[in-house]
Amino acid sequence: MEPSLGLPALKELARVVKPGGTVAIHAWSSETLLPGYPLLEAHLRATSPGLAPFAPGADPELHFLRALGWLRELGLQDVKARTFVGEAAAPLHQALVELFDMRWAGVEEELTEADRAEYRRLCLPQSPEFIVNDPDYYAFFTYTTFSGTVAG
Numbered sequence: 079m080e081p082s083l084g085l086p087a088l089k090e091l092a093r094v095v096k097p098g099g100t101v102a103i104h105a106w107s108s109e110t111l112l113p114g115y116p117l118l119e120a121h122l123r124a125t126s127p128g129l130a131p132f133a134p135g136a137d138p139e140l141h142f143l144r145a146l147g148w149l150r151e152l153g154l155q156d157v158k159a160r161t162f163v164g165e166a167a168a169p170l171h172q173a174l175v176e177l178f179d180m181r182w183a184g185v186e187e188e189l190t191e192a193d194r195a196e197y198r199r200l201c202l203p204q205s206p207e208f209i210v211n212d213p214d215y216y217a218f219f220t221y222t223t224f225s226g227t228v229a230g
Contacts, residue, residue: 097230145224154226
């Protein structure tokens with residue numbers, strides 16, 4: 079079976095990296111951007127924008143968290159995953175505005191009226207209660223690196 083995700087680039091990396099070299103994938107794996115609002119955040123994650131590109135009907139093998147299997151399928155050795163935590167705090171205002179927009183663009187039509195009101199109150203930069211404007215705002219996200227060694 080070919081590595082999932084149709085990653086010809088990953089296959090090519092495994093081919094051109096010298097024996098003993100490392101092939102790695104590094105990707106964002108989760109986030110908590112609305113501290114104190116877990117229900118709203120769960121509802122946002124369950125929308126089409128929140129699931130993208132893993133919409134209903136997508137093959138679970140396409141999810142990058144399946145990368146350990148992809149690397150094994152390529153014949154790499156010492157395959158492993160490591161997860162790292164990053165944080166986001168209020169001074170990163172513009173980056174967080176862009177992250178919210180990237181993560182939840184077009185989400186409102188899929189929310190209930192109550193969630194839509196809460197989303198507009200907390201997640202839109204023009205709102206006086208935009209959560210990122212709170213000087214104590216702190217959120218975190220995780221990155222996962224999957225790697226394997228090319229056989230010698």
